[in-house]
Amino acid sequence: MALIQSRIRIRIYPNEEQEVLINKTIGCCRFVYNKMLAERKESYESTGESISRTPAEFKEEFPFLEEVDSKALATEWVNLNKAYGNFFRDKKVGFPKFKSKKNDRKSYTTTLSKTRVFNDSRNFIKLPKIGFVKCKVHREIPSDWKIKSATISQTPTGKFYISILCEYEVEIRPIVLDRNNAIGIDYKSNGFGITSEGEILSNHRYFRENQSKLSREQRRLSRKKKNSKNFKKQRMRVALVHEHISNCRLDQAHQLSHLLAEKYDVICLEDINLQSVSQSLRLGKSTNDNGFGMFRNFLKYKMEERGKCLIYIDKWDATSTVCSECGAYHKDIVNSLKIREWTCPNCGAHHDRDINAAKNILRLGLERL
8 A cells, every 4th residue: 555645726716804814824824934934043143053932922922813823823833844954954955035925926734624624515615714715626535535734825816726735545556567668758958858759748838939928918017107006907917828828837747747657657767957957058948938847746646656667867877979779879979969960870870869868768767677
């Protein structure tokens, strides 16, 4: 039996009073987090120990914290401890930062009732301190699933969602992996990816496809008087374009990962650092546009659920410069990204750079299987 975690995202429709309370909870969570971080920094500078009060202890000094969900405030204590732990584990993560009110990502995490989450007709969900909020359930939560937490968020376009984290046990029956039913995928910064069979995986560039529309809406926004009604309306139009791009990218990653997980028993990928690629090779816009990192995360859990194998190849393994036919190494020939096709002088095989890399990724992956 394997323990699997899954998130179910549900659109909620709070009324005006509930909307105010949700925004107040988000603000109080941010306030408590910043207060605890400030106290920890001051305590460390004066005594050498990083100590702060808990959210419950702040309520005496700030009575307005009593109005919001106490479990959401307690979660901020956990988040701050996690942020410190990540910093001391890896300094590259960076020291915990204060949360800004201007941040577009507005959310808080709490726990739901263990006895009753939805009403009888399944069109209202019960949130702590807020009560029953109208919702649209597109996917039922099985009775044997355990609800771990719930994150209530507001998008820049003003929509509200609740993301319910569930945990459940599933019996993953190990299947006999067919080495012939395997595929290697090479990352393409100017597209998405290419397989060892020569198939190009989705060449959509959603940001570039909508860039002219986004630029037009942003120009209109720049002409509006800041904080006026027309400014706020136009800012919403800009946010809607960004949301459309994000939704398209998310849908592509889900559909493609599902298709590959259903079709193949073994999938081999290169463990590439996408952040380094976007910075060092000046491919930031292309790298951020294709959503390859999100695709990898989706593919990982979908392969695990099916008892199949996802293999990562080390990023330092030579894939583009090795002939997939004879195994000869030709760094002197394939010495630039501008060279997209080349011929092996050893065996005479003509290669497309990306397809050749995908074949080598597949070969290296099967060697480690």
